[in-house]
Amino acid sequence: MCGIIGISAASPINQVLYDALTVLQHRGQDAAGMMTCHEGRFHLRKDNGLVRDVFHTRHMKLLKGNIGIGHVRYPTAGSSSSAEAQPFFVNSPYGIALAHNGNLTNAQDIKEEMYRTQLRHINTSSDSEILLNVFAHELHEQGQLQPKPEHFFTVVSRVLQRCQGGYAVVAMVNGHGLVGFRDPHGIRPLIYGRRETPEGPEFMLASESVALSALGFEPVRDILPGEAILISPDGEVHTQICTETSQLTPCIFEYVYFARPDSIIDGVSVYKSRLRMGQKLAEKVQREWADHDIDVVMPIPDSSRPAAMEMAKYLGVNYREGFVKNRYIGRTFIMPGQTERKKSVKQKLNAIALEFKGKNVMLVDDSIVRGTTCTQIIEMAREAGAKNVYFSSAAPEVRHPNVYGIDMPVAHELVAHGRTVPEIAELIGADKLFYQELHDLVESVQVGNPTIQEFDCAVFDGKYLAGNVDEDYLNKLAMSRSDAAKTASSKDDSVIDVYNQTA
Known part of the structure; x- marks a missing residue:
């Protein structure tokens, strides 16, 4: 999972980005x-690390201009080399920079086709670079010195036809503006907003609404599935649906885990959906x-936290904060490699013994993926003096890998794969274990926007809605995603990153 930003403004945007x-x-x-x-020239800075560590004063001074795009990533299949960091860019036509969130399920096929028919070379294993080259080729095919909005929409239409999977894209075209679009299923989120300044209107495209509201942009609306938006340099906004068939089926895991609670995605408050998940979970415990x-x-x-608060309320028991989080340790689900995940859990959390001693404790997590983290947390609760430790998940059993941009483990590394709930409880050391029912999870989110008829729930039910995902694809994905494969691929990261131009 990644985060993308695109900004077109009337003043320098490096700090806003x-x-x-x-x-x-x-x-x-x-x-x-x-x-x-700025003045027809691209300025780039990207590297491994957190935002605060990648960008220093010397870099910010070089990032001139009133238009730009940005990206934060975590490693998906393959290595975490800085060469994989985004944005990517090509010089022709016009000069294009692109960043994306998601995954192309036919990336290898496109890569081979581009080399055979267009003689385009892909320098990394990132499907973002593939997507950029598809976009660039289709824009070149328009043959326009001064392309109009309809030319860009034709380009996006052809990109959507060629690129399968789940993705949201921001792109910057030198001299022609900012472009954004979503896949025909709207699996990955993208929203745009506007703010008025003395210099003129300014626009932002972002993965989540919180990026808009935090910086004073008024959210306008979510980009629709299969829709493209073009924001010209003079502030004109053009939008168009670029596919004949589209249906909004957003990824439900955004609401479970990834999105910030203060975001609103496709009209649904993430916070309120998590409260409803807690209520549904409490109802299951009572049943x-x-x-x-x-x-x-x-x-x-x-x-x-929201699910736990609501569960306590509906069960009529006390809600307590039993763990203190070290906020300087990253999210363990995002960390590459099992060794790093195991090491980080006890660095990340510390138990308040007074809240555990002699009590029957119900721990609530958003989901259970590998089971490694919750196993250690249950051990910590027992060490802190808990009498019995019960565990509940606001999401159903994660039994299948994600193929649309979330680096879920391969199936055999998922704790719920091939196991019953009692077997999982025994494995993680819980005295009792409760999972959310899938229909309850769907209802928890759907209440916020009843027009959403279906969600991407593939990690729970194995139904992949986009990209012609079959057993052969999943087997190939497993070969690249296993912890063993990642460990092997990360051993050689010594090649100088030729993209890191402002280091």
Whole structure:
């Protein structure tokens, strides 16, 4: 999962880009990048690390211009080399920079086709570079010295036809403005907003609405599935649906885990959806364990806090904060490699023994993926003196890998794959274990926007809605995504990053 930003303004935007990326830091902590355009020249800075570590004063001074795009990423399949950091750019036509959030499920096929028919070379393993080259080729095919909005929409239409999967894109075309679009299913989020300044109107495209509101932009609306937006240099906004068939099926895991609670995605408040998840989970506990002996409900900070609060309320038991989080440790789900995840859990959380001693504790997490983190957390609760440790997940069992931009493990590394709930409970060391029902999760989100008829729930039900995902694709993905494969690919990262131009 990544975070993307695009800004077209009437004044320099380097600081605004920086602040927006910082707001979206939760979406990726592996690398960050920004590219701006000033007087026809691109200025780029990207590298591995957090936003605050990648951009220093000397870099910010070089990032001139009133238009730019930015990106934060975490490593997906393959290595986490800084060469994979975004944005990417090509010089022809016009000069194009692009960043994207998501995954192309037919990336290898496109790569081979581009080399055979267009003689285009892809320098990295990133599908973002592939997407950029498809966009560039289709724009070149328009053959226009001064392309009009309809030419850009034709380009996006052809990109959507060629590129399968789930993705949201921001691109900057030298002299012609800012472009954004979503895949025909709207799996990955993208929203745009506007703010008025003395110099004129300014526009932002972002993965989440919180980036807009935090910087004084008024959200206008979400980009629709299969829709493109073009913001010209003089501030004109053009939009068009660029596909004949589209249906909004957003990724439900955005609401479970990835998005900030203060974001609104496709008209749904993430915070309120998580409150409803807690209520639904409490109702399940009451149905299946009416005479429960839970003394206290505790969240695993931070994303499960709203669900835990609502669960405690509906169960009529105390809500307590039993773990203190070290905010200088990254999100363990995003960290590459099992060794780093195991090491980080106890660095990340510390138990308040007074809240555990002699109590029957219900711990609430947003989801259970590998089971490594919750196993260690349950151990910590017992060490702190808990009498019984019960565990609940605001999401159903994660049994399948994600193929649309979330670096879920391969199936055999998922704790719920091939196991029953009692078997999982025994494996992670919980006295009782409760998972959310899928229909309850869907309803928790759908209440916020009843017009959404379907969600991408592939990690729970194995139904992949886009990209012709079959067993062969999943097997190939497993070969690149396993912890063993990542460990092997990360051993050689010594090649100088030729893209890191403002280091």
